[in-house]
Amino acid sequence: MLLTIARDLTERRRADEQIKHVIADLSRSNEELQLFAYIASHDLQEPLRMVANYMELLARRYQEQLDERANKYITYAVDGATRMQEMIEALLTYSRVGIQGKPLEPVELEKVLEAVLQNLRITISEANAEITFGALPVAMADRGQLIQLFQNLIANALKFHGEEAPNVHIAAELEGAEWQIAVSDNGIGIDTRHAERIFVMFQRLHSRRDYPGTGIGLAICKKIVERHGGRIWVETRSGKGSTFYFTLPTGGDKTV
Numbered sequence: 001m002l003l004t005i006a007r008d009l010t011e012r013r014r015a016d017e018q019i020k021h022v023i024a025d026l027s028r029s030n031e032e033l034q035l036f037a038y039i040a041s042h043d044l045q046e047p048l049r050m051v052a053n054y055m056e057l058l059a060r061r062y063q064e065q066l067d068e069r070a071n072k073y074i075t076y077a078v079d080g081a082t083r084m085q086e087m088i089e090a091l092l093t094y095s096r097v098g099i100q101g102k103p104l105e106p107v108e109l110e111k112v113l114e115a116v117l118q119n120l121r122i123t124i125s126e127a128n129a130e131i132t133f134g135a136l137p138v139a140m141a142d143r144g145q146l147i148q149l150f151q152n153l154i155a156n157a158l159k160f161h162g163e164e165a166p167n168v169h170i171a172a173e174l175e176g177a178e179w180q181i182a183v184s185d186n187g188i189g190i191d192t193r194h195a196e197r198i199f200v201m202f203q204r205l206h207s208r209r210d211y212p213g214t215g216i217g218l219a220i221c222k223k224i225v226e227r228h229g230g231r232i233w234v235e236t237r238s239g240k241g242s243t244f245y246f247t248l249p250t251g252g253d254k255t256v
Contacts, residue, residue, distance in 0.1 A: 044088055052081040093216075097145065097223045104228065104249070107143045109136035109181070113170060116150045120158070127158050129166035136172050139179050139248040145224045150183070152217040153244050157185035178230065179250060184243040190236040198234065221246070 059066075059074045066074075113133055117124065124131060131154065139146075150170075157168045167186045172179050190198060199222040225232040225246045236242035 045085055048081045048085050048088075052078050052085075055081070087216075093220060097220060097227060102142045102144065104140045104142055106138050107141040107146060108138055109146070109172065109179075112141075112143060112146045113150055115147055116154060119147075119151060120154060123155065123158055127161065127166050129158055129161075129168065131168045131170075133170035134172065136170070137174075137179055137250070139250060141228055141248055142224075145227070149221050149224045149246070152221050153183045156217060157183070157187055157242075160185075160187045162186070162188050174250070175247070177250060178247045180245060180247050182243050182245050184241065186241045190234065190242055199232070 055074050055077045059071065059078075063071065110133070113136065117131060123129075154168055158166050164186060169182075169184045171182045171184075173182070174180075199218050221244075222232050225248075228248055230247035230249070232244065232246040234242055234244050
């Protein structure tokens with residue numbers, strides 16, 4: 001009996017030590033991510049700014065002395081440097097989801113959505129879009145990250161629209177111990193073969209000429225939802241619009 005208790009205590013101590021090691025490793029990983037974020041936002045971008053600035057200066061000063069091919073090469077160089085800056089900024093935003101996330105607390109989704117619509121008011125007006133939503137609940141969440149999540153999804157709906165003006169509807173439904181949120185649009189839709197691929201960083205289904213952007217918005221959405229313990233997916237048909245679903249833990253209020 002005493003030997004069994006002693007063995008159990010020894011195993012528990014070993015388990016506690018392993019947990020401490022895991023926590024220490026995670027702490028070191030977070031510190032490395034913070035270092036990466038600093039480098040990405042400062043050291044990596046400065047050379048790119050210098051390249052872009054000097055290429056633009058070269059184009060302005062010697063434009064009349066350069067032939068069409070040389071001007072085209074300069075345009076390509078500036079465009080490449082600019083796109084690299086955008087990708088670094090996107091990676092920085094992606095890394096911040098885990099590093100700078102705030103503790104989850106009860107958040108009114110309706111107020112979150114109101115803030116998003118205010119942020120996007122000019123884009124919504126220019127697209128002549130209609131954004132509607134039903135009754136929305138309280139969920140356990142990081143308010144700032146939820147604003148980013150809704151803003152990315154709605155902005156995508158405004159960007160990838162067909163001939164008709166964008167029409168977006170947001171709804172919520174209680175599923176067990178979590179809320180299932182749906183963001184539906186009448187846009188161009190997605191080929192179902194790419195339903196998983198769109199959540200991977202820098203995976204684009206369209207050329208930058210047709211639809212500008214870095215291709216990381218949905219990857220950020222996925223990381224935000226997973227940080228909240230939820231999941232995200234899409235139901236869509238090419239040319240028939242899309243509905244993005246994601247889940248969030250309830251915030252004690254189970255009425256919509």
